[in-house]
Amino acid sequence: MAKKTGQAIDFASIKATMSDPYKKTFQIVDKDAKIVNQELFDTFSDDQLVDFMKKMVWERALHEQTMNFSRQGRLGFYAPTYGEEASEMGSVSAFKDQDFLFPAYRDLPELIQHGASVTQGFLWSKGNAVGDDYGDQRNWFPQIIIGAQYVEAAGAALGIKKNGEKDAVSFVYTGDGGTSQGDFYEGVNFASSFQAPAVFMVQNNGWAISVPRKKQTAAETLAQKAVASGVPSIQVDGMDVLATYIATKEARDFAAAGNGPVLVETLTYRYGAHSSAGDDPSRYRTKEEEKPWFDADPLIRMRKVLGDKGLWSQDQEDKLTEEYKDSFKKSMKEAENTPTQSVVDMLKTTFEEPTPQIKADIARFEAKESK
Amino acid sequence: MAKLTYIKAITDGLDVCLGEDPKTLIFGEDVGKNGGVFRTTQGLQDKYGEDRVFDTPLAESGILGLAIGLAATGWRPLPEIQFMGFTFEAVDSLGGQMSRERFRFSGKRSMPITVRTPFGGGTHTAEMHADNLENYYVGTPGLRVVTPANPYDAKGMIISAVENNDPVLFLENLKLYRSMKDEIPEGKYTVPLDTAKVAREGTDITIVAYSAEVNESLKVADKLAKENISAEVIDLRSLSPIxxxxxxxxxxxxxxxxxxxxAQKMAGVGAQVTAEIAEHAIMDLDAPIGRVAAPDSVYPWAQVENDWIPNADDIEAKAREILNY
Known part of the structure; x- marks a missing residue:
């Protein structure tokens, strides 16, 4: 008689323990503004701490002002970044000029910190060609096709390696939903196969429009998805700007030193709608679900940390916010005064040498546009 | 000069490109040590090293995404997709990304990528290894689609494609790989990417074709010539633009x-040629435009394919119908 099988391999135990290395989220300041890693906290100068706070205040002011502009009909598609200030400003602060950035559409603040102008950000949203004109900056356009930027970033990382660049990496962002794409895995795996200097950022803000993070995968963290391709990774508290900065900086240093790619998952939250185009989160989540995340707000905890050190006041923050908003209003004026591209000029960007068909179209629109 | 097959002419052209421009890179599945499953890249890794000619993990979207990132950092990528059917896995890279970058960056950044892939039927392959998917890609703005019909054009066109600063989908005909030989000049020469070629001059009827069907059309022209009917055969070479x-x-x-x-008849290259003639040259015609194409079905199983693919007999019958209209 055949023996009963099913006990040779303990899949239940493998499943129960496979996420163990990811049980602890990397953190320096917790949600109650308690410093949980004093040693790392002490590596920051007062100026650095204030600078992180200023950047987050800048991003929040940008969020508030862009939502105003959206309500006034002065912007096109725009993805709110409310709640993700620590994740975005903490990570981008680890960049060097020579690093390549492949952003997704929610990463305009990082693009701007990496050299693009606020005006350009607005122009991109409004659908003006100048919005994507980054000159010599190592910025790529905000990707719309979720995940496509991951394979491209692997290519840029390989290009950087082949160029013999000693201190440069390819940074790329996606969200929690993006990790479900085939291109996500292909990008991470290609960079791993070539041991190319890429830093893969996953901003896990809990939501892919209306689909919650738990429906994307049964994996306990998104960070551990990198393990399958031999890439080290970390899950970091994305509401803790200092932890996000340290994790990203050390990931960058590791990759730039020739050790291959790294993946960083930031745990954050999309406070607002998916986009300015009519998404209403009350259709798919409750205020009770949102509350713990608002309580974990990155600005609240830095206000307290800086306040305790006598480095920050609400009055100072309010003034700064007004200054930033005034500058955004100027940028919007500048964007509104930027001429739109003519169809003729747009047609000329289809090929380097226009084809006979494009030439005929150019002639047709020249006649139309000269009227 | 040496007599080379279509595939050797392509290898020779790739050799010229790698030799001329140190920024060119060949990569894909099995293109390195193995020299490609058809041996198109044979010997190139030995000659130029693993930094310039290398194997990738097995993922087509990854391969073409890699090409985009490499181009963004100053390289001139020549990725291979092992069979055209596999480009379905990389449609976003082709149609959503590389063909749009020049537009996105207002003409200031370019994607000098040549995507090589074998296509066409009649070689009894497994499913998805013998398709004519050009109809999918010719409607992609910013992407050139070209296909040589003989070894001479194959070498000259691959060099032109690699030198071009826009993405080019370079289609290599599976059946022609080893069935044709031409005298091929040594070293560099180019064949333009955007002009059709009059493969045979004639005065009584025009047959417009591309790739392997050019040879079928030439057979028909030979046969008709015996009856003093003079057929002109045009080899499109470039499917987009036409x-x-x-x-x-x-x-x-x-x-x-x-x-x-x-390819199947629906939309695509033949339909576009037909529409262009109808739009701009209809008054020159004495008869309706004749069309020869594959049925609008899935590409058939290997044992049926040679009955399904349009051949010289089909072209001859259609030519006679139009001549006798």
């Missing part, structure tokens, strides 16, 4: 035209 001037000049002379393709 060189309509060469077609219109021919139709003006012959007043009759048959448009031939191995």
């Amino acid at each position: 060189d309509t001037d060469t077609i219109f000049k021919s139709v003006e002379k012959t007043h009759k035209v048959v448009v031939v393709q191995e």
